[in-house]
Amino acid sequence: MSNNNNNSNTDNVFVNLSHILLIKIFDHLRDNIDRICFTFVCNRWFNDRHKYFRFNPTPFIGQPKDVYHNFFLKSFKDIFIDSEKQRECSLYLSSNPWAPFTYHRIHKLKIDYTIAKYQELELDENQLAKLLSFTSITHVYGCSVIPKNGFPSNIKFIRFLGFNGSLQPGSFGEGVEKIQFRSKLGCSWSTSKFNEPLVPGVFPDSVTFLSFEYQFDQPIIPRILPPNLKSLKFKYYTFDIDDQALPNTLKHLQISGSPNLKIAIPHQLVSLDINEIYFTDTIRSQIRKLQNLESLSISGGFDFDNNLIKEGDIPKSVTNLTLNCCLENSRSIPLTVKYLDIPQIVYFDEPFPRESQHQFERLTTSVVMKKLILENIMVERFTIPESSGIESIQLESLIENIDCSKIVLPNTIKELILPKYNPCRLTEGFIPNSVETINFGGYINSPASALPKSINTITIQSSAISHYQQSKSITNINFTKRGSVRNIKVSMGKPRVSHQNLNCKVSI
Structure with missing residues (x-):
């Protein structure tokens, strides 16, 4: 953009976006070339680049250090160096070469190979403490020991993997917020898992999230859990929990037990x-x-x-x-x-009778439904899974100006009944190729090309016969009077076990 354009745009609302908004927009640009080009939109964006610009460091992972000397964009070199200084890093401890993450930096530890026989080498408390000496690390994944002198205060998240030691006050720094205890991959549920008694004060006040695995089954007495805890998860627990054991800050509780x-x-x-x-x-x-x-x-x-x-x-x-x-x-x-x-x-006695007033945005069930009637569809998009086994769908009403491309019908349906006043213009691909019968109900706002070749029976107004009679796949045409619609509504019965012939009517 020329300087004249830049000068004439000094009052432009986009040119004068705040740095906070520029950062929000900038974060959506993953490619570093796009980020550089972004700064060239106007003089202000280029001059203020230090206030919002950061390189995406991911492409530089694994590059040798001498490659950085070949960076020749002087206007961005100081930003490039600063972008490499990660402020919130995660430390992954794993011997799995196919672990689902990328390494920002790999640290090699000296191992004593004089050990005659071993099945697995693990970090000891001293080695883990050395790795955690980098103050930029805030998240730790896969540790199986407590580092010497405990976790530093810059650690916010800890995921133990196969930890089977004991915890004492001071094991965690005051900055930790989330702690998870998990078993090792491939280990039996009854081995290599944390199941040691807890003592008051072991968890800092900063902890808001705790998750225990199946094997942990120790009494929870008052003052053991941190006072600011918001989320607690037990995989399997057998001890009674009284009203003094759980803090009054708790918002989320997940528990499986006896x-x-x-x-x-x-x-x-x-x-x-x-x-x-x-x-x-x-x-x-x-x-x-x-x-x-x-x-x-x-x-x-x-x-x-x-x-x-x-x-x-x-x-x-x-x-x-x-x-x-x-x-x-x-x-x-x-x-x-x-x-x-x-x-x-x-079993259900009467799960959803016709007079039901429920308005679900999502309904997941193992019931096999042969017919589904959808009333009062007041959402812009919805998907009906194929696992439902539905063969007939009746849409009784749709919101105005709905985009039919956002409605996904299962490939199991054989019959489709559209509403009397259909605001939806059907497009190619909307009707599954499994549909054999379609009822337009009333007003038609769809081209003949929207009908798949699988359709052999169609119900339309007599005035629209010329629109569809050329389709070679259609062998039966039923006529309706203008404004009339077939009244097909089947209430749900009262099956106790078998759901093979179940009809369901739901409003979404």
Whole structure:
């Protein structure tokens, strides 16, 4: 751009974007050539390049140091050097050459090869401490020991892999926020996992996230968990948890345990995931009182005769619900639920009768549905998975100006019924090649080329016959009066086990 253009654009809103917005835009440019060209848009962007410009260092990984001397862009050389100084780095400890990450720098450690026999060499506490001496490291993945003198305060995230030692106050620096305990790949669930007693003060106040593996099963007494903990995860736990053990800051709890586990559920939870635990009256009454709960997952551990989820058991604040259990009826699910996953249904009495007012944005179920009627579709896009086995779909209404390319229908359907007033202009590829019968219902706003060759029966207004009669694949044409539509609505029955002939009507 010429200087004259630059001078005439001094009041241009884009030329005068703030540095914060320039950084946001700049971060979307991955190629360094694009980043350099970005600065040439105007004089201001070039003169202020030090305030927002950084090179993407990824292409430089693994390059020998002497290559850097061949960098000849003097206007960007100081920025290039500064970009190489990573401020927040992750340290990966692994002997796997196919680990799914790229090395920014590889450190070689001296190994004592006088060991006669060994199956595995691991970093000791001194070697790990040496690696963590780089203050730019903030995340550590795959460590199996505590470094000498504990983790430094610059470490924010720690993922243990096969750690089986003990923890003492001082093991973690005050800056750590997230700690995960994981087993080694390929190891048995019952070996090489952390299962040592915890003592008060072992976790700093800065910790907000804790995740334990299956093997950890030690009593959690008051003051063991950090006071600012927000997220806690147990893979399998058998000790009762009283109301003093969990901090009142906890927002997310995921726990799998013995069926008779007793737990005092904190009232301030936002998400709760319980697995393999009996849905007792005590747990039922506690969940009913969780007025801030937004996400709830309940699976396993059910006495199907006595522990149905009943109306009122699920708080009305819940919008995301996962159930692998029994429902008394559809009223057990609040109308506030927008995302429902019911992957394994034992039986339903009347899951979604025609009068159901649920408005789901996502519905996942193992039920095999032969016919699906969609009413009040008020979303701009949706996908129906092929695993549903649906053979007939009826769209009863669509929002105005909807882009049909954002609607994905399964390749299992054989019949498609469109709404009476269809605002959607069908395009090639929208209708799956499996469709044999299509009912346009009323108004037609689609070219004949949108129909796949698999269609042999079509229901249209008589006035549109000339539009489609040339298609060689169509052998049957049914006429409707202008404005009329076939009334095909089948309510869901009450199957107890078999769902092979199930018809389902859902609003999304």
